[in-house]
Amino acid sequence: MKKTLALALAVVMSLGLLAGCGGNGGNSGNTSNPPANNSTSQDQSGSGVASSIPDAPEGGGTVGVCIYKFDDAFMTTYRNSLQEILKGKGYKVTVVDGNNDQAKQNEQINTFITQKVDALIINPVMTSAADQIIGTVKEAGIPTVLINREPTAEQMAAYDKLVYVGCDAAQSGTFQGELILETANQGDINGDGKISYIMIQGDPENIDAQLRTEYSVQALKDAGKEVEQLNLTRGDWDRNRGQEIAANDLAQFGDKIEVIFCNNDDMAIGALQSIQQAGRKVNEDIYLVGVDALDAALNEVMNGNMTGTVLNDAVGQATEAVNQMELLLSGTTYSSGNQSVYVPYVKVTPDNAKDFVK
């Protein structure tokens, strides 16, 4: 029930988003009327379905989905949602695990091309591989939706049947900073006039990690606060790394740490274990924020063990990725500078956390 509601909300949000921000401003196709169905799935309705659907893309409805690695908490929710939506619409979908290895993902993309899939949805392993990925799908002429790791506008401009679906990473950082500013002492627990923090960063090659790191602190500075970075360490989005880094920093800096910024929730949940082991109490003598709104993090926000998080709307992004894929399949092309479609982030506090539990 909750899932259905979340999905409905995501659809409404993405419709609003398309109408409102003009993410497809440069489209040359008819964006308001995507094909209703592209099913050729044997298990849904048997063979010959495609020919009975006038709008079905020529060649059927097979979709290859490349995920950078399955062992990522946020991308697990995302890929499950993608699979559910695509299957629900009758596509034949294959989802593959890149194991955090760009060479492996390149092979997977080539295999999908050899299999003549109708469309690709790709979560690149390395943002720096974008040129190569875009070159490959362009040469094969396969409509492609990139997700989660945003290339530059210039890189995407190389191929007009390519679009990126994600979020404005700077916004999530700003929300994290605001969560700290909204606390009783605005992050300055010891009253020394500055906010002393450690930053636990995702994979720094990823723009989400770069912008969250920058904008969380920028929000504090914009509010006129003095800040002190005690440490910044890459945790590669990983819970265990979050735990180790927080343990080391708590041992080294002790009570000096007033805020722990984590670029995602999985690392924040790891950090929470170390905070508790160190005998510290979130929202009393330390603040802790993440991004994603994983269910585990939402529970900790509601229990007062995390100060807050930011909804990184996996269902909304999966819905939008499929929507954009269907637009590409129906002939939409994109012009340079209009190839990123953003789903909004939402700030999550104890007041609204329950609304996002899946």
Ligand code: BGC
């Ligand atoms: C999410 C992280 C995830 C990463 C994968 C980010 O947007 O916040 O949790 O590990 O994407 O690229």
